[in-house]
Amino acid sequence: MRKEASRATGRPTLAEVAQLAGVSQITASRALRDVPTVDPVLASKVREASKALGYVPNPAARTLASARSQSVVVLVPALSNQLFIETLEAIHNVLRPRGYDVLIGNFHYSREEEEELIRNYLAIQPCGILLTGFDRTEVSLRLLEANKIPCVHMMELTKAEDVFSVGFSQEEAGAVVARHLLARGRRRLAYVAAQLDTRVIRRGEGFKRALAAAGVEALELAVPDPSSVGLGGELFDRLLRRHPDVDGIFFCNDDLAHGAIFEAQRQGISVPGRVAFVGFNDLPMSAHIVPRLTSIHTPREDVGKHAAHLMLTLLAGAEVRDRKIDLGFELVVRESS
Amino acid sequence: MRKEASRATGRPTLAEVAQLAGVSQITASRALRDVPTVDPVLASKVREASKALGYVPNPAARTLASARSQSVVVLVPALSNQLFIETLEAIHNVLRPRGYDVLIGNFHYSREEEEELIRNYLAIQPCGILLTGFDRTEVSLRLLEANKIPCVHMMELTKAEDVFSVGFSQEEAGAVVARHLLARGRRRLAYVAAQLDTRVIRRGEGFKRALAAAGVEALELAVPDPSSVGLGGELFDRLLRRHPDVDGIFFCNDDLAHGAIFEAQRQGISVPGRVAFVGFNDLPMSAHIVPRLTSIHTPREDVGKHAAHLMLTLLAGAEVRDRKIDLGFELVVRESS
DNA sequence: CCTCTTCAAGATAGCGCTGTCTCATCCGCT
DNA sequence: AGCGGATGAGACAGCGCTATCTTGAAGAGG
Incomplete structure (x- = not known):
C-alpha cells in the first residue's frame, strides 16, 4: 500500500x-x-x-508541488454582452486542448470588482492571466506584478513596450467611421454611447478627432448605463429632440444601433434617408436587420485566439516576436449608411 | 524554516x-x-x-488532502448562443462568493464532446457538476455515477426520482403557444426549428400535441443547423413557398423569429396581419423589434440561480426538499401575434 | 590511462492541507 | 464515589506530484 x-x-x-x-x-x-x-x-x-x-x-498535486496551477484566468467586463463570448470561446478552444483550465471572471465593468477577482484568483496560483484593456487599479497592477504572472491584454493596444497586448486601435476605428459618414455627405454627426469604458471613450475620441480634422463639429450623447437595445431607442429619441437636424450617428455598439433602428421605424424616420446609422462590433443580427446596419467588424474571435496563443508562448518560456498584435478591424458598409 | x-x-x-x-x-x-x-x-x-x-x-493543498476540489463544473451545449450566458452568470454569482470556482465546458451540442469533457474535468475532482438536460452517452452516465459527484440537471425536468433537476416543462411551453395561436383564430400553424436538441424537440411535441387535441394539423420545418438570425429568414422563406397559406408560426428560438421578421419585412408580408409569429426564450431584442415579438419567457437566470443553490445544498450534505424545481415560464404576448 | 567535465537518472524532501485515530477531559448516572 | 460515554483537541500520516541536490556514467583532453 x-x-x-x-x-x-x-x-x-x-x-x-x-x-x-x-x-x-x-x-x-x-x-x-x-x-x-x-x-x-x-x-x-x-x-x-x-x-x-x-x-x-492529478492537477492538485502538480499545483501543490510546483506552486503553479494549470489554470489560466480570463477577466472580462461583462458576459451578458454578446461581445466577449466569442473571445472567451476562442480562448477555451485554444487552451483546453493543451490541458489548461480556463477560469472566467466577470468584473461587471468595475475596477474594484476586478481587483477583488484578481486577489481571489491569485489564490489558485494561475499560470497566466488574460485581461481586458489596461484600465485597472494601482493595487491590481501591483498584485499582478508581485506575483510575476504572465499577462496578456486584450481588445486595446498600448505604446508601452514591456506589455503584451492583442487587439486593434479603437481610435482608428472611430476615425474610419467618421470619414465614412463624411464621405457620404453627412455633416451633422453624433456619437451615441453607453457603458463608458475606456474603449468606448477612445472610439469616440477617434471619431471626434477625425471630424474636427475635417472642420466638422461632433454632437455627443453619452450615458454610463449598460448598453442595450432598449437604451438605443431611447437615446436616439433623445438625440433627435435635441438635434432634429442630425443626419449621421455613430453608435458605440451595435445593440444601441439596433434599438435606434426600431425606434426610427416606429417614428417613421427613414434610415438612411434622413439619418445614417453606423454601429460597432458587427453583431450577427446587423447583417439582417432592416435596414442592414453598417458597422465596424471587430476581430473578437481572433483576439481570443491570438491572446491564447501568445499566452501559450509565454508559458512555454519561448521568445515572443511581437509583444503587440494589431488585428485591425473592418468597416462593413451596408444599407443603413 | x-x-x-x-x-x-x-x-x-x-x-x-x-x-x-x-x-x-x-x-x-x-x-x-x-x-x-x-x-x-x-x-x-x-x-x-x-x-x-x-x-x-491554498486550494491545491486542500484538494490534494481531501481528494475533492472546490470547483464546480458547468457543462453547456453552446456559448455563442445568448441563451446560456445568463444562466452561467447566475451560477457564477451564487457560487463564486462561496469560494467555489466555476469551470465552464462547452460541448457544442455533441454528446461525444460532452463525454470527453466529463472525462477530462473529472481529473480535477470537482465537487459538483451542473449539466444541461438529460441526453448523454452511457459512458458519461457511468463516469458520473462511478465518481459519485453531485449532479444537478438544468433546463428540463424528468420524472425520475433520484435525479436533481431545475427547469420547466418544454412540452407545456409548446402547448401554451399552440393554444395561444389557436385562440387568435389561426389554423394553418407551423413549427419552425433548428438545432434539434431534446429541448427543441420536446417543445415541438408539446406544440403539435396541443394542436392535434384541437383537431388541427401541424406543419413543420426542422433543420439540424445551429439557430441563427440568418437561418430564421431562410426557413421562413422556405416555409412560405411550401405552404403559402400558413397563418401562424412557432419558432423554437427567438433569433429564428427575428430573422423571419426581417425577411417578412423585406417581402412586404404583414406580421401579424398575414402570419402571426411566436418565438421562444424572450431575448432582450424581442421587446423592441418591429413588430414586438410574442415569446415564451424562460427563466434562464433563475435556472442558474436555483441550480447553484441546489448544488450548495447538496455540497453541504443537507436534506433536499425538492429534487425537482419547476420554475415555469411565461407567455409574453406582444404585437407579432 | 587517468583525471576533469558534462549530463542524465535517482534519492530525498517537501508543497499545505485534511482524514483518521488517539487521548484527555468532563458530564451524568448508578 | 466511581464508571462509562460523550465531546473536543491533538498527533500522525499522508494526498500525488515536482524542485533540488546528489550520484554515477560517459566523454574529452592531456
Whole structure:
C-alpha cells in the first residue's frame, strides 16, 4: 500500500506508471512533462506505460508541488454582452486542448470588482492571466506584478513596450467611421454611447478627432448605463429632440444601433434617408436587420485566439516576436449608411 | 524554516495561523471550515488570527488532502448562443462568493464532446457538476455515477426520482403557444426549428400535441443547423413557398423569429396581419423589434440561480426538499401575434 | 590511462492541507 | 464515589506530484 497505490479515485498514479516503465518516479514525471534531459528511449517507455494504464495527472498535486496551477484566468467586463463570448470561446478552444483550465471572471465593468477577482484568483496560483484593456487599479497592477504572472491584454493596444497586448486601435476605428459618414455627405454627426469604458471613450475620441480634422463639429450623447437595445431607442429619441437636424450617428455598439433602428421605424424616420446609422462590433443580427446596419467588424474571435496563443508562448518560456498584435478591424458598409 | 514557514508565494500558511491563535494546525483547519466540534472560543481566535495574517487557504493543498476540489463544473451545449450566458452568470454569482470556482465546458451540442469533457474535468475532482438536460452517452452516465459527484440537471425536468433537476416543462411551453395561436383564430400553424436538441424537440411535441387535441394539423420545418438570425429568414422563406397559406408560426428560438421578421419585412408580408409569429426564450431584442415579438419567457437566470443553490445544498450534505424545481415560464404576448 | 567535465537518472524532501485515530477531559448516572 | 460515554483537541500520516541536490556514467583532453 505504498509506492504503487492507486489514488483514492481509483485512477493510477505516477508511481505506477514509473514502475511499469521501469524507471524512477521523477523520471516518469519529467518524461510526461517533456523535460528535454530525458533519454528518448525512456521517455517513450514512460509514455507507453502511461497510456496503458490510462494515467491522468492529478492537477492538485502538480499545483501543490510546483506552486503553479494549470489554470489560466480570463477577466472580462461583462458576459451578458454578446461581445466577449466569442473571445472567451476562442480562448477555451485554444487552451483546453493543451490541458489548461480556463477560469472566467466577470468584473461587471468595475475596477474594484476586478481587483477583488484578481486577489481571489491569485489564490489558485494561475499560470497566466488574460485581461481586458489596461484600465485597472494601482493595487491590481501591483498584485499582478508581485506575483510575476504572465499577462496578456486584450481588445486595446498600448505604446508601452514591456506589455503584451492583442487587439486593434479603437481610435482608428472611430476615425474610419467618421470619414465614412463624411464621405457620404453627412455633416451633422453624433456619437451615441453607453457603458463608458475606456474603449468606448477612445472610439469616440477617434471619431471626434477625425471630424474636427475635417472642420466638422461632433454632437455627443453619452450615458454610463449598460448598453442595450432598449437604451438605443431611447437615446436616439433623445438625440433627435435635441438635434432634429442630425443626419449621421455613430453608435458605440451595435445593440444601441439596433434599438435606434426600431425606434426610427416606429417614428417613421427613414434610415438612411434622413439619418445614417453606423454601429460597432458587427453583431450577427446587423447583417439582417432592416435596414442592414453598417458597422465596424471587430476581430473578437481572433483576439481570443491570438491572446491564447501568445499566452501559450509565454508559458512555454519561448521568445515572443511581437509583444503587440494589431488585428485591425473592418468597416462593413451596408444599407443603413 | 519548518512549521511557521510562509508559502512560496509569500502568503501565510495554516500553520502560522494556528501558531498565532495558539492552537494546533488541525484545529485551525477545522475552525476555518466551520467544523462544529470546535470550541467557539478557539474558533473565533483562529478566525481573528486568520484575518490578522490575511490568510488565504491554498486550494491545491486542500484538494490534494481531501481528494475533492472546490470547483464546480458547468457543462453547456453552446456559448455563442445568448441563451446560456445568463444562466452561467447566475451560477457564477451564487457560487463564486462561496469560494467555489466555476469551470465552464462547452460541448457544442455533441454528446461525444460532452463525454470527453466529463472525462477530462473529472481529473480535477470537482465537487459538483451542473449539466444541461438529460441526453448523454452511457459512458458519461457511468463516469458520473462511478465518481459519485453531485449532479444537478438544468433546463428540463424528468420524472425520475433520484435525479436533481431545475427547469420547466418544454412540452407545456409548446402547448401554451399552440393554444395561444389557436385562440387568435389561426389554423394553418407551423413549427419552425433548428438545432434539434431534446429541448427543441420536446417543445415541438408539446406544440403539435396541443394542436392535434384541437383537431388541427401541424406543419413543420426542422433543420439540424445551429439557430441563427440568418437561418430564421431562410426557413421562413422556405416555409412560405411550401405552404403559402400558413397563418401562424412557432419558432423554437427567438433569433429564428427575428430573422423571419426581417425577411417578412423585406417581402412586404404583414406580421401579424398575414402570419402571426411566436418565438421562444424572450431575448432582450424581442421587446423592441418591429413588430414586438410574442415569446415564451424562460427563466434562464433563475435556472442558474436555483441550480447553484441546489448544488450548495447538496455540497453541504443537507436534506433536499425538492429534487425537482419547476420554475415555469411565461407567455409574453406582444404585437407579432 | 587517468583525471576533469558534462549530463542524465535517482534519492530525498517537501508543497499545505485534511482524514483518521488517539487521548484527555468532563458530564451524568448508578 | 466511581464508571462509562460523550465531546473536543491533538498527533500522525499522508494526498500525488515536482524542485533540488546528489550520484554515477560517459566523454574529452592531456
